[in-house]
Amino acid sequence: MSAHGKPYVREVSRYGWFFRSPRYLRYMAREVTCVFIGLHALILIMALMRLSQGREAWEVFLANLTRPAGVALQLLILVFAVYHSTSWFNVTPKAMPVQIGENFLPGAVIVAAHYAGWLVASVAVLFLAGVF
Amino acid sequence: MSERIVELEVLRFNPETDSEPRFQRYSVPCMNEWVVLDALNHVKESIDPTLSYRWSCHMAVCGSCGMMINGEPKLACKAFLREYEGVIRVEPLAHFPIQRDLVTVIDDFVTKLKRVKPYLIPKEDQPVEAGEFWQSPAELKRYKQYTLCINCMLCYAACPEYGLVPKFIGPAAITLAHRYNEDSRDSGREERQQEIASNEGVWECSFVGACSEVCPEHVDPAGALQQVKIKSTVDWYQEHLLPGSKK
Amino acid sequence: MAKSNKPIVWGLFAAGGTVTAFLTPVLLLLTLLPAFGVMPGLLSYDNLRGFAGHWFGRLLVFGILFLMLWHAAHRLRVTLHDFGVRADGLVAVAVYLAAAAGTVATGYFLLRI
Numbered sequence: 301m302s303a304h305g306k307p308y309v310r311e312v313s314r315y316g317w318f319f320r321s322p323r324y325l326r327y328m329a330r331e332v333t334c335v336f337i338g339l340h341a342l343i344l345i346m347a348l349m350r351l352s353q354g355r356e357a358w359e360v361f362l363a364n365l366t367r368p369a370g371v372a373l374q375l376l377i378l379v380f381a382v383y384h385s386t387s388w389f390n391v392t393p394k395a396m397p398v399q400i401g402e403n404f405l406p407g408a409v410i411v412a413a414h415y416a417g418w419l420v421a422s423v424a425v426l427f428l429a430g431v432f
Numbered sequence: 433m434s435e436r437i438v439e440l441e442v443l444r445f446n447p448e449t450d451s452e453p454r455f456q457r458y459s460v461p462c463m464n465e466w467v468v469l470d471a472l473n474h475v476k477e478s479i480d481p482t483l484s485y486r487w488s489c490h491m492a493v494c495g496s497c498g499m500m501i502n503g504e505p506k507l508a509c510k511a512f513l514r515e516y517e518g519v520i521r522v523e524p525l526a527h528f529p530i531q532r533d534l535v536t537v538i539d540d541f542v543t544k545l546k547r548v549k550p551y552l553i554p555k556e557d558q559p560v561e562a563g564e565f566w567q568s569p570a571e572l573k574r575y576k577q578y579t580l581c582i583n584c585m586l587c588y589a590a591c592p593e594y595g596l597v598p599k600f601i602g603p604a605a606i607t608l609a610h611r612y613n614e615d616s617r618d619s620g621r622e623e624r625q626q627e628i629a630s631n632e633g634v635w636e637c638s639f640v641g642a643c644s645e646v647c648p649e650h651v652d653p654a655g656a657l658q659q660v661k662i663k664s665t666v667d668w669y670q671e672h673l674l675p676g677s678k679k
Numbered sequence: 680m681a682k683s684n685k686p687i688v689w690g691l692f693a694a695g696g697t698v699t700a701f702l703t704p705v706l707l708l709l710t711l712l713p714a715f716g717v718m719p720g721l722l723s724y725d726n727l728r729g730f731a732g733h734w735f736g737r738l739l740v741f742g743i744l745f746l747m748l749w750h751a752a753h754r755l756r757v758t759l760h761d762f763g764v765r766a767d768g769l770v771a772v773a774v775y776l777a778a779a780a781g782t783v784a785t786g787y788f789l790l791r792i
Contacts, residue, residue: 305447307529307537312595315763320503324592327640331761334754337699340707341747345781347710348740348788351731355724362722366714374711381703388700391641394655395662402570422705429709430720592761630680635689638757661689668686 330387336380339373389414438462438471438513442483443523445530453530455521456480462513468522469497469508472534485534492648495584498525499534505589505646526589527598541585544601547627548609553620571616578611578656580649587643587653593636600636601628603643603653610656613663629664637661688753688775695750698743728792737789744785752778 318324350361364370392414393407426432438460445453458479460471469487476483487497490509497508500523502516513520528536554565587603588594594602609624628634637657644654709719720726730736752774759770 305532307447307531308445308450308453309529310526312527312592314596314765317592317595318761321642323642323645324640327592327642328758328761331638331754331758334751334758337703337747338751338755340703341744341751341781343710344706344740344744344747345784345788348731348785348792351724351727352788352791358724358727362713365710371711371714374707378704378707378711381699381707384696385700385704388696391639391654391658394641394644394652395658397655397659399570399574402573404573418701421701422708425702425705425709426719429722430726431709431712431717596760625682626680629682631683631685632680633683635683635685638761661686662693664682665686665690665693668682668684669690 329383333380333384333387336377337384340377340381343374343377385418389418434464436462436464436513438516439519440468440471440475441519441521442472442475442534443530444483444533447532457519464514466513467509468499468501468506468511468513468520471513471520472508472522483534484532493582495582498584498586498589499523500526500589505586507584507586507648510648525585527591527595528585528588538585540598541583541588541602541605544605545583545608548601548605548624549620549627550605550608550612552612552615552618553623554617555619565617567616574616575611575614578607578614578651581608581611581651581653582649584648586646586648590642590646592640592642593638597636599632601633603637603657604651606634606637606660607651607653607656610660613660625664625667628660629667634660634664688749691746691749692753695746695748696754698746699750702743703747731789731792737792741782741785741789745782748778748781749775 318328347361350357365374389411393405393410396410397407398405398410440458440460441455442458443453444450444456458475460474460479462471462474469490472483472485472487476485485497485499485508487508488494489496492507492510495507498505499508500506500521501508501511502521503523505525508522522534524530524534524536528538528540531537558565581604583604585604591600591603594600606628609628612618613621613624634657637654639654639658641654644650644652647653709722712719713722721730731740756767756770756774760767764770
């Protein structure tokens with residue numbers, strides 16, 4: 301290489317590289333869902349704490365969740381949670397391809413199975429929780 | 433046959449005289465059905481013979497003409513001019529050092545490719561008289577998709593993690609290791625795992641998925657790497673929780 | 680090259696991501712419903728205490744929260760690296776400790792119900 305001169309190295313910026321392409325931004329949006337999943341876990345832990353403190357503490361906690369700020373926060377988390385779910389299910393055929401006999405099951409079938417499972421699990425939770 | 437003047441903005445770098453690269457503009461009379469590589473060839477033949485770039489087959493098999501076209505890793509022979517408007521910006525593949533103009537230094541990839549032993553390692557060598565290693569169509573299909581890799585390195589140019597952490601073995605090399613691991617005739621998985629299941633291997637991948645989006649042969653490296661992660665995780669639990677079961 | 684020990688944290692991340700993908704949206708829906716005038720029976724104090732006080736309910740809630748926390752922690756570690764934070768060792772200790780603390784808190788509150 302020395303015979304041809306020194307090659308030029310283009311440095312990659314460790315900040316803001318994800319603005320270079322929309323696909324990187326989509327990736328970062330997916331990664332950032334973790335902040336909201338973590339926030340939801342915190343709310344659930346807080347719920348357990350209030351529940352362990354007695355009836356009054358629980359009712360206050362539940363009332364807080366129904367206030368506009370509580371609803372707004374939960375809706376915000378919901379948006380990111382749904383993005384996490386869809387981005388997770390959409391790539392399942394890549395991580396877990398299914399070969400039956402000679403051929404691979406079409407990826408769409410694996411994705412659809414996950415969406416169906418998601419629907420069933422959601423309805424089951426709502427049913428067991430006494431919503432209907 | 434219609435003709436159009438295409439404005440090409442090409443990154444130039446001469447290691448003997450330049451301290452850094454600069455863009456050079458060419459106005460190229462092009463046929464409508466040309467690809468970017470045709471335009472570059474026209475520049476070299478009729479406008480500026482000093483322009484350097486790699487190419488060979490002109491049909492997306494050799495993997496030589498990978499470059500950034502309007503910021504996207506593409507094979508220049510597969511990038512049709514009719515899909516572009518305005519000035520077309522052509523740069524060498526991202527994440528690789530520039531040797532000259534559009535020619536990059538690919539030693540890093542070649543070294544990594546060698547490290548993962550991308551060839552069959554049979555359990556024991558057989559004399560030719562012993563005959564073929566048989567394989568069923570299902571066993572072939574299990575890894576066939578990964579054999580389509582042409583080592584064009586577009587996936588390395590697309591992978592932000594490789595750009596940020598250059599020691600990462602990267603999409604194509606790990607995918608090719610996976611290709612041989614999945615081959616029923618092979619017994620070399622443990623040797624390859626030493627490389628691809630290391631910290632520099634598959635664990636630097638955060639599943640951005642860009643590699644699969646830019647792959648001109650639809651190899652789906654991102655899928656291969658996730659499968660390697662799952663299998664390496666199963667390995668880990670077997671090696672640490674079931675000590676007797678040394679594979 | 681030595682094989683990595685990352686499978687421990689990655690395995691929990693993947694398991695947690697799957698559990699979260701299936702359950703987080705509906706759990707949010709459940710706690711959003713009261714604001715829109717639908718009160719799920721489970722959310723009444725007596726019913727929820729009954730559920731979280733039962734050994735099976737406890738185990739379920741503990742498992743789900745443990746995996747959710749690990750999922751979020753591990754992805755946060757990767758995300759911070761993507762945002763340019765290079766102190767990966769320090770970040771790893773911090774996020775995993777936070778997840779562990781959350782898990783311990785979950786167990787503690789569950790046992791007090």
